[in-house]
Amino acid sequence: MAAIGSPPPLLLFVGVRAVDPAQQLDDVIDVVVEDGVITRAGRGAATDELRRADRAELIQGDGLLLLPAFVDLHAHLREPGQEYKEDIASGLAAAAAGGFAHVCAMPNTRPVNDTRSITEAMIARARAIGGPALHPIGAITMGQKGTELTEMADLKDAGAVGVSDDGRCVTSSSVMRRALEYAKTFDLTIIQHAEDHALTDGAQMHEGAISTRLGLRGWPRVAEDIIVARDVLLAEATGARYHVAHISSLGAVRILREAKARGIAVTAEVTPHHLTLTDAAVLGYDTACKVNPPLREQADVDALREALADGTIDAVATDHAPHSTLEKDCEFAEASPGLIGLELVVPVLLDLVRQGALPLGRLVDALTRAPARIARLEAPTIKAGARAELCLVDPNLSFVLDPARLRSKSKNTPFLGRQLTGRVKMTLASGRVVFVDGEGAAT
Numbered sequence: 001m002a003a004i005g006s007p008p009p010l011l012l013f014v015g016v017r018a019v020d021p022a023q024q025l026d027d028v029i030d031v032v033v034e035d036g037v038i039t040r041a042g043r044g045a046a047t048d049e050l051r052r053a054d055r056a057e058l059i060q061g062d063g064l065l066l067l068p069a070f071v072d073l074h075a076h077l078r079e080p081g082q083e084y085k086e087d088i089a090s091g092l093a094a095a096a097a098g099g100f101a102h103v104c105a106m107p108n109t110r111p112v113n114d115t116r117s118i119t120e121a122m123i124a125r126a127r128a129i130g131g132p133a134l135h136p137i138g139a140i141t142m143g144q145k146g147t148e149l150t151e152m153a154d155l156k157d158a159g160a161v162g163v164s165d166d167g168r169c170v171t172s173s174s175v176m177r178r179a180l181e182y183a184k185t186f187d188l189t190i191i192q193h194a195e196d197h198a199l200t201d202g203a204q205m206h207e208g209a210i211s212t213r214l215g216l217r218g219w220p221r222v223a224e225d226i227i228v229a230r231d232v233l234l235a236e237a238t239g240a241r242y243h244v245a246h247i248s249s250l251g252a253v254r255i256l257r258e259a260k261a262r263g264i265a266v267t268a269e270v271t272p273h274h275l276t277l278t279d280a281a282v283l284g285y286d287t288a289c290k291v292n293p294p295l296r297e298q299a300d301v302d303a304l305r306e307a308l309a310d311g312t313i314d315a316v317a318t319d320h321a322p323h324s325t326l327e328k329d330c331e332f333a334e335a336s337p338g339l340i341g342l343e344l345v346v347p348v349l350l351d352l353v354r355q356g357a358l359p360l361g362r363l364v365d366a367l368t369r370a371p372a373r374i375a376r377l378e379a380p381t382i383k384a385g386a387r388a389e390l391c392l393v394d395p396n397l398s399f400v401l402d403p404a405r406l407r408s409k410s411k412n413t414p415f416l417g418r419q420l421t422g423r424v425k426m427t428l429a430s431g432r433v434v435f436v437d438g439e440g441a442a443t
């Protein structure tokens with residue numbers, strides 16, 4: 001297969017099942033990539049003449065899926081400041097291996113990304129690496145302290161695609177109102193980590209029968225619901241764009257559904273782990289399952305799946321949150337919350353498709369067009385004339401997840417050692433091959 005790095009001059013995907021909801025495309029076709037651009041897509045597009053060209057590289061598509069490369073609205077790449085967990089290079093390598101061409105990076109770095117110079121430095125670093133594109137998300141408040149608004153116009157001008165205090169909730173209604181009003185003036189989305197901290201003090205996991213059994217302090221659903229409900233009212237009052245990060249509770253889903261029905265400009269993302277795991281995974285005190293918001297109950301999982309399938313939840317986002325072994329190999333109460341996700345989206349979510357819980361087209365939309373729309377990015381698409389941003393997947397390849405294969409610096413995922421099915425074989429971002437399964441990390 002094509003080498004990582006330089007744009008392959010002529011790449012021919014032959015007889016591949018291409019799925020792109022933006023084109024209402026789900027068909028076995030050929031796709032031709034020339035000098036980083038999709039030049040032809042359709043039956044017979046890889047003509048004999050093209051196949052005979054010296055520079056042609058043929059990729060037989062039998063049994064494989066060709067998708068627009070993914071857009072992640074929510075990842076923690078930890079640079080600047082916590083490079084022992086992850087850095088921009090390792091985070092983007094993990095993204096490439098996961099099928100992503102675009103990654104939005106949360107601002108809870110050290111220092112917090114609350115100023116133009118940090119946003120610019122992150123983008124410059126990512127460009128020098130040359131993998132998937134990095135789009136910083138700036139902070140809503142200085143130092144994510146929840147009081148003084150950042151200079152959002154500056155952040156946007158420097159390349160920020162949204163603002164969030166993720167990791168912390170903007171709890172003050174007054175600050176939130178001003179943030180929405182301010183962001184509205186230049187069409188920036190406010191992304192909320194919805195958690196009423198007064199209700200989650202000391203919380204270790206979802207509040208329910210299992211937290212009681214384990215003797216761990218719980219985070220009740222209502223701590224999320226209260227904030228989402230209040231913010232929906234503020235979004236309505238201000239007319240600003242509001243986005244719920246990592247939605248996890250059935251109550252928040254209901255509020256979101258009602259808000260959308262009333263025409264309020266609210267969107268939401270859900271993570272692969274909230275779609276597939278429950279608080280039962282915490283039995284045995286597995287710190288890999290400690291995450292904010294916490295893994296909830298089957299009724300929540302069912303509501304999230306239904307809402308993703310019907311479009312109430314717009315996007316899937318990873319909330320890739322790397323932590324070192326030291327921060328996870330400890331007492332549950334001491335462990336840092338968060339788990340990695342960039343490299344696991346395909347196997348974890350294809351499982352939902354196989355179970356009939358989610359149509360493949362909706363999943364692809366939730367990983368490409370929907371997040372791109374929210375971040376105001378151009379969505380990858382399989383269309384002649386588009387820059388090649390593609391993800392080739394073998395949906396039937398089964399493997400046991402080996403930590404040594406992960407490109408992320410951190411290995412904190414409950415899926416380690418599990419049998420998974422579905423693997424990314426190749427990723428193109430900005431017209432360049434950034435990942436080939438079995439080859440070294442992107443440089």
Ligand SMILES: NC(=O)N[C@@H](CC(=O)O)C(=O)O
Pocket residue numbers: 076108166167168193290291292293319321322337338339
């Ligand atoms: N999700 C998490 O549990 N942790 C995130 C912060 C966040 O997304 O709230 C992190 O930065 O580690």
Ligand SMILES: [Zn+2]
Pocket residue numbers: 166167168193245246292293
């Ligand atoms: Zn968060």
Ligand SMILES: [Zn+2]
Pocket residue numbers: 074076106166167319321
């Ligand atoms: Zn996060």
